[in-house]
Amino acid sequence: xxxxxxxxxxxxxxxxxxxxxxxxxxxxxxxxxxxxxxxxxxxxxxxxxxxxxxxxxxxxxxxxxxxxxxxxxxxxxxxxxxxxxxxxxxxxxxxxxxxxxxxxxxxxxxxxxxxxxxxxxxxxxxxxxxxxxxxxxxxxxxxxxxxxxxxxxxxxxxxxxxxxxxxxxxxxxxxxxxxxxxxxxxxxxxxxxxxxxxxxxxxxxxxxxxxxxxxxxxxxxxxxxxxxxxxxxxxxxxxxxxxxxxxxxxxxxxxxxxxxxxxxxxxxxxxxxxxxxxxxxxxxxxxxxxxxxxxxxxxxxxxxxxxxxxxxxxxxxxxxxxxxxxxxxxxxxxxxxxxxxxxxxxxxxxxxxxxxxxxxxxxxxxxxxxxxxxxxxxxxxxxxxxxxxxxxxxxxxxxxxxxxxxxxxxxxxxxxxxxxxxxxxxxxxxxxxxxxxxxxxxxxxxxxxxxxxxxxxxxxxxxxxxxxxxxxxxxxxxxxxxxxxxxxxxxxxxxxxxxxxxxxxxxxxxxxxxxxxxxxxxxxxxxxxxxxxxxxxxxxxxxxxxxxxxxxxxxxxxxxxxxxxxxxxxxxxxxxxxxxxxxxxxxxxxxxxxxxxxxxxxxxxxxxxxxxxxxxxxxxxxxxxxxxxxxxxxxxxxxxxxxxxxxxxxxxxxxxxxxxxxxxxxxxxxxxxxxxxxxxxxxxxxxxxxxxxxxxxxxxxxxxxxxxxxxxxxxxxxxxxxxxxxxxxxxxxxx
Numbered sequence: 001x002x003x004x005x006x007x008x009x010x011x012x013x014x015x016x017x018x019x020x021x022x023x024x025x026x027x028x029x030x031x032x033x034x035x036x037x038x039x040x041x042x043x044x045x046x047x048x049x050x051x052x053x054x055x056x057x058x059x060x061x062x063x064x065x066x067x068x069x070x071x072x073x074x075x076x077x078x079x080x081x082x083x084x085x086x087x088x089x090x091x092x093x094x095x096x097x098x099x100x101x102x103x104x105x106x107x108x109x110x111x112x113x114x115x116x117x118x119x120x121x122x123x124x125x126x127x128x129x130x131x132x133x134x135x136x137x138x139x140x141x142x143x144x145x146x147x148x149x150x151x152x153x154x155x156x157x158x159x160x161x162x163x164x165x166x167x168x169x170x171x172x173x174x175x176x177x178x179x180x181x182x183x184x185x186x187x188x189x190x191x192x193x194x195x196x197x198x199x200x201x202x203x204x205x206x207x208x209x210x211x212x213x214x215x216x217x218x219x220x221x222x223x224x225x226x227x228x229x230x231x232x233x234x235x236x237x238x239x240x241x242x243x244x245x246x247x248x249x250x251x252x253x254x255x256x257x258x259x260x261x262x263x264x265x266x267x268x269x270x271x272x273x274x275x276x277x278x279x280x281x282x283x284x285x286x287x288x289x290x291x292x293x294x295x296x297x298x299x300x301x302x303x304x305x306x307x308x309x310x311x312x313x314x315x316x317x318x319x320x321x322x323x324x325x326x327x328x329x330x331x332x333x334x335x336x337x338x339x340x341x342x343x344x345x346x347x348x349x350x351x352x353x354x355x356x357x358x359x360x361x362x363x364x365x366x367x368x369x370x371x372x373x374x375x376x377x378x379x380x381x382x383x384x385x386x387x388x389x390x391x392x393x394x395x396x397x398x399x400x401x402x403x404x405x406x407x408x409x410x411x412x413x414x415x416x417x418x419x420x421x422x423x424x425x426x427x428x429x430x431x432x433x434x435x436x437x438x439x440x441x442x443x444x445x446x447x448x449x450x451x452x453x454x455x456x457x458x459x460x461x462x463x464x465x466x467x468x469x470x471x472x473x474x475x476x477x478x479x480x481x482x483x484x485x486x487x488x489x490x491x492x493x494x495x496x497x498x499x500x501x502x503x504x505x506x507x508x509x510x511x512x513x514x515x516x517x518x519x520x521x522x523x524x525x526x527x528x529x530x531x532x533x534x535x536x537x538x539x540x541x542x543x544x545x546x547x548x549x550x551x552x553x554x555x556x557x558x559x560x561x562x563x564x565x566x567x568x569x570x571x572x573x574x575x576x577x578x579x580x581x582x583x584x585x586x587x588x589x590x591x592x593x594x595x596x597x598x599x600x601x602x603x604x605x606x607x608x609x610x611x612x613x614x615x616x617x618x619x620x621x622x623x624x625x626x627x628x629x630x631x632x633x634x635x636x637x638x639x640x641x642x643x644x645x646x647x648x649x650x651x652x653x654x655x656x657x658x659x660x661x662x663x664x665x666x667x668x669x670x671x672x673x674x675x676x677x678x679x680x681x682x683x684x685x686x687x688x689x690x691x692x693x694x695x696x697x698x699x700x701x702x703x704x705x706x707x708x709x710x711x712x713x714x715x716x717x718x719x720x721x722x723x724x725x726x727x728x729x730x731x732x733x734x735x
Contacts, residue, residue: 004245004246004247004248004249004252005249005582006246006249006250006409006580007249007619007621008249008621009248009249009250009621010089010621010622010624011093011096011097011409011410011413011621011622011623011624012088012089012092012093012096012103012624013248013249013250014092014096014100014101014102014103014250015096015101015250015251016101016102016209016250016251017238017242017243017246017247017248017250018102018104018196018197019248020242020247020248021196021208021231021232021234021235021238022231022232022234022235023196023228023229023230023231023232024229024230024231024232024233025229025230027193027194027200027230027231028106028109028194028229028230031109031112031190031193031194031200031230032109032110032111032112032194033111034111034190035111036111036113036114036115036187037114037115037187037190038114038115038116039114039115039116039117039182039183039184039185040181040182041182042182042183043059043182051148051149051152052144052145052148052149053145053442053445053446054145054146054149054153054363054438054442055148055149055152056441056442056445057438057439057441057442057445058149058152058153058156058438059152060338060441061156061335061338061434061437061438061441062152062155062156062159062180064334064335064338065156065159065160065163065331065334066180066183067334068163068167068330068331068334069163069166069167069170069176069177069178069330071170074170074173074174074175075171075172075173075633075634075635076173076634077172077173077174078171078172078173078323078626078628078634078635078636079628079635079636079637080172080626081626084224084225084226085226086626087223087224087225087226088105088225088226088227089624090624090625090626091103091105091126091165091168091169091223091225092105092126092624093410093624093625094164094165094168094324094624094625095126095128095161095165096624097407097410097423097427097624098160098161098164098427098431099368099431100128100129100130100157100158100161101129101130101131101209101210101214102128102129102197102207102209103126103127103128103129103197104126104127104129104192104195104196104197104228105124105125105126105127105195105225105226105227105228106124106125106127106191106194106195106196106227106228106230107123107124107125107194107227108122108123108124108125108186108191108220109194111187111190112125112186112187112190112191112194113185113186113187114184114185114186114187117185118185120175120177120185120220120222121175121222122175122176122177122220122221122222123221123222123224124220124221124222124223124224124225124227125186125191125194125195125218125219125220125221126162126165126195126218126219126220126221126225127188127191127192127195127197127198127216127217127218128158128161128162128165128216128217128218128219129158129192129197129198129207129210129214129215129216130154130155130157130158130161130214130215130216130217131154131210131213131214132150132151132153132154132210132213132214132215133146133150133153133154133365133366133367133368134259134260134264134365134366135147135150135264135366136264136265136359136362136363136366137263137264140264140265140358140359140362141349141350141355141356141358141359142264142358142359142360142362142363142366145359145363145442146362146363146366150213151215153366153367154214154215155180155181155215155216155217156434157215157368158180158215158216158217159178159180159217160331160430160431160434161217162178162179162180162217162218162219163178163330163331164324164327164328164331164430165178165219165327166178166219166221166327167326167327167328167330168323168324168327169219169221169223170327171323171324171326171327171630171635172223172323172628172635173634173635174221174222174223175221175222175223176219176220176221176222176223177219177220177221178217178218178219179217179218179219179220180217181215181216181217184217184218185220186218186220188216188217188218189205189216191218192205192216192218193205193230193231194230195227195228195230196228196229196230196231197216197228197231198216198231199231199233199235199236201236206236208231208235208236208238208239209238209239209243239253246580251580252579252580254579255578255579255580258578258579264362264365264366265357265358265359265361265362265365266361267361267365267369267370267371267372268365268370268578269370269371269485269486269577269578270485270593271371271373271470271484271485271507273593273594274470274484274507274508274509274593275507275508275509275596276470276504276505276506276507276508277505277506277507277508278505278506279506280467280468280473280474280506281473281474281506281507281508281511281512282467282473282474282512282535282541282542282543283537283541283542283694283697283698284464284467284540284541284542285537285540285697285701285707286378286379286380286540287707288540288707288711289378289380289464289539289540289541289711290380290384290539290540290665290711290712290713291379291380291382291383291384291713292383292384292461292539292665292668292671292713293383293384293385293386293389293668293669293670293671293672293713293716294383294385294386294387294671295385295387295389295668295669295670295671295672295673296663296665296668296669296671298548298549298551298552299315299552299556300387301552301669301677301679302314302315302552302553302556303315303316304669304674304675304676304677305676305678306669306676306677306678306679307549307552307553307556307678307679308678310557311552311553311556311557314556314557315556317630318422318555318556318557318558318562318563319422319425319426319562319563320422320426320562320630321422321562321629321630321631322419322420322422322423322562322625322628322629322630323628323630323635324420324423324625325420325422325423325425325426325562326630328423328426328427328429328430329426331430331433331434332426332429332430332433332454332455332456333456335433335434335437335452335454335456336433336454336456336457338437338441339433339436339437339440339451339452339453339454339457340440340450340451340452341440341441341444342444343444343447343448343449343450344444344445344446344447345447346446346447346448347445347446347447350446350448350499350500351500352500353500353501353502354502356499356500356501356502357374357501357502357503360372360374360400360439360499360501361374363439363442364400364402364435364439367434367435367438367439368431368435369402369403369404369431369432369435369493370402370403370404370405370486370490371402371403371471371483371485371486372400372401372402372403373400373401373466373469373470373471373504374398374399374400374401374469374501374502374503374504375398375399375401375465375468375469375470375503375504376397376398376399376468376503377394377396377397377398377399377460377465377496378464378465378468379394380461380464380540381399381460381461381464381465381468382394382459382460382461383458383459383460383461383671384671384713384716385671385672385716386459387457389671389672389673389674389716390672391671391672391716392459395449395451395459395496396449396450396451396496396497396498397497397498398496398497398498398499398501398503399453399460399465399468399469399494399495399496400436400439400469400494400495400496400497400501401462401465401466401469401471401492401493401494402432402435402436402492402493402494402495403466403471403483403486403490403491403492404427404428404429404431404432404435404490404491404492404493405428405486405489405490406424406425406427406428406489406490406491406565406568407424407427407489408486408489408574408575408576409622410424410622410624410625411424411489411565411568411569411574412618412619412622413618413619413620413621413622413623413624414565414569414618414623415561415566415569415618415643415644415645415646416524416564416565416566416567416568416569416570416645417526417558417560417561417562417563417564417565417566417643417645418560418561418562418627418642418643418644419561419562419625419627419628419629419638419642420562420625421561421562421563421564421565422562422563423562423625424565425455425491425563425565428490428491429454429455429456429491429493432454432455432491432492432493433452433454433455433456433493435493436452436453436454436493436494436495437452437454439452439495440452440495440497443495443497443499446499448497448498448499449497449498450495450496450497450498450499451495451496451497452493452494452495453493453494453495453496454493455491455493458494459496460494460496462492462494463479463481465494466481466492467481467506468503468506469503469504470504470505470506470507471483471492471507472484472490472507472511473507473508473509473511473512474511474541474542474543474544475488475511475515475521475544475571476515476516476518476519476521476522476530476531476544477521477530477544477546477567477568477571478529478530478531478543478544478545478546478548479543479546479548480567480568482511482571482573484507484509484511484573484589484592484593485577485589487568487571487573487574487575488567488568488571488573488574489568489574509592509593509596510592510596510599513599513600513603514573514592514599514603514606515544517603517604517607518572518603518607519532520570520571520572520607520610520611520616521566521567521570521571522653523648523649523651523652524566524567524569524570524616524645524647524648524651525551525566525567526554526564526566526643526645527550527551527553527554527564528547528550528653528658529546529547529548529550529551529554530544530546530567531544531545531546531655531658531660532652532653532654532655532658533655533656533658534655534693535693535694536688536691536692536693536694537691537692537693537694537696537697538662538664538691539664539665539711540707540711542694542697545660545662545691546660547660547661547662548663549661549663549679549681549684550661551564558643559640560638560640560641560642560643561642561643566645569616570615570616570647572606572607572610572615575589577589588602588606592606611647611649614646614647616646616647617646617647618644618645618646627642659685660685660688661679661681661684661685661687662684662685662687662688662691663679663684663687664687664690664691664710664711665710665711665712665713665714666709666710666711666712666713666714667680667683667684667687667710667714668713668714669714670714670715670716670717670721671713671714671716672716672717672721673716673717673721674721675721687710690708690710691710692708
């Protein structure tokens with residue numbers, strides 16, 4: 001951090017310095033002796049509707065989540081540690097990993113259950129606190145959407161996390177239940193006070209850092225955990241000098257203050273400082289880029305059996321064979337049926353594209369997105385055929401593209417391909433689906449056709465719209481976009497719509513030069529799928545084309561972890577560059593974005609220094625999760641062990657000798673072919689001979705010569721062949 005490093009701060013402490021506050025054990029007795037209270041009355045549909053369209057959408061998603069976390073049976077109990085503190089680290093870490101503000105744990109007294117409800121045999125409560133989002137300025141069109149629903153939005157976020165934590169505990173074989181204020185069975189205020197995340201002043205309950213601008217949910221369980229002590233009354237003066245400076249490695253108060261002062265449609269990262277250009281920094285020959293089917297994606301090819309029996313079996317579980325990763329699958333799947341819907345008659349007042357764009361961005365940040373951009377959807381960004389083999393006709397003009405961070409501190413504790421990697425994808429997919437789903441539902445109420453395009457069900461490719469929306473540049477990692485402030489540590493969700501919107505321009509922050517002089521991701525890739533050589537032209541794009549077959553095979557069949565994110569973990573741009581990050585990192589980031597003339601001097605130094613400082617090595621202080629693998633429905637100690645990678649400094653491949661396979665459009669399976677089509681790797685390696693260099697492509701286009709034959713996608717079959725393999729828990733992990 002700018003004043004105090006958080007390198008040695010355990011992740012389960014959270015972003016606020018709760019550990020520095022005085023505690024008072026006597027509060028336990030006083031809270032336990034308070035009489036039971038009754039569950040609050042449900043809010044009427046009329047009252048929800050009176051608050052506006054966002055209120056209706058939030059209530060809809062809250063109801064969707066209320067149907068989750070209720071398994072008929074539990075699996076056998078996992079071999080969890082006997083150490084109650086280690087258990088608590090895992091549970092608190094899982095909640096903080098999902099970006100809640102604070103977490104506390106307590107034992108449950110008898111009077112903490114609402115009056116008249118059946119009392120389960122639960123012994124412990126996990127109180128989850130979520131701060132309110134920032135309401136847009138009064139002149140912003142999003143202000144009336146958000147101004148009266150801060151509590152509802154925060155509670156939905158907290159409840160989403162409570163469901164995930166409860167299902168995590170259930171996947172380990174213990175009983176657990178998530179409780180919100182209106183349909184839960186537990187006294188949330190009492191338990192939050194006992195768990196040390198709130199104070200009571202008479203009948204008023206408040207948080208020492210957030211005041212009353214927060215929501216709370218609770219998970220009750222029979223899973224025994226180490227508990228926290230209640231706060232002492234002196235905690236009401238928590239915002240002292242230590243808070244503002246971030247003593248102990250917590251997020252400093254000056255960073256929270258900086259975020260609160262930025263214009264709501266700008267978000268917390270200064271994307272407005274990044275140079276804007278007319279076209280992406282990697283060449284795209286727009287008229288030559290083929291529309292491709294979902295059938296061509298290698299995770300989809302694994303499902304269909306194209307990569308063999310082992311990959312087909314493992315594809316069904318590869319990203320969620322850990323109990324916490326699996327816990328988010330039901331949330332993701334529950335939102336798929338609601339990605340589109342009926343459109344109401346148009347509401348007047350939304351004719352200004354610029355005002356609409358500002359409002360949509362502010363709303364995305366209010367709901368929890370990291371960075372948002374807008375573009376028109378190019379023709380080639382629409383899949384030609386969906387996962388069922390049906391032809392897709394483009395139907396919306398604009399794309400609202402949102403980046404969701406995958407969690408820097410957790411990545412610091414991981415190898416990138418161990419047992420938390422899949423959960424890093426799931427957390428981003430879950431949050432993205434919720435944000436885009438709510439936004440789409442609200443826009444349809446206003447009369448604008450809209451659909452959320454998520455990892456589970458998308459009709460658009462995310463990479464082209466992310467480039468055109470100005471959220472990053474293509475990197476050496478290949479089909480991965482890097483953002484100047486969160487690097488490659490991101491997933492995307494897209495909302496397509498016909499609401500008139502002002503679009504953003506692509507960005508140029510010098511990444512092409514940086515990646516041209518850095519090979520760290522290629523060096524650290526465990527399957528040598530990232531190119532050591534120069535850029536090529538692939539299906540109309542200029543890129544460092546990866547060997548996607550090799551990458552997909554490793555991620556699907558990784559025997560000692562879930563999927564893989566080694567490239568993200570080890571990238572020198574995987575940093576924290578807000579005021580909670582190290583001062584030298586912030587300075588380097590500022591120079592990289594604002595003083596690009598210095599890159600020839602600074603890039604070689606930065607690349608060398610990144611290794612010298614051992615960036616990319618695991619930090620055991622940040623490892624909060626338990627290494628477990630779900631096999632035949634039960635969580636067990638991973639039988640083949642866990643990947644323990646750090647840096648592989650001596651690894652190097654001659655680009656000319658690197659054996660890369662390429663599958664251009666003309667050898668992709670037909671979009672409506674459901675039966676297996678085994679890959680021909682030998683032919684794919686030979687395909688390198690027909691790929692152009694960017695210089696050759698420019699010369700060809702300039703001379704007016706036709707596009708290469710391999711840019712023409714395999715035509716669909718006259719009749720669909722075979723049926724799609726149904727995978728009940730499949731999550732389409734697009735990187």
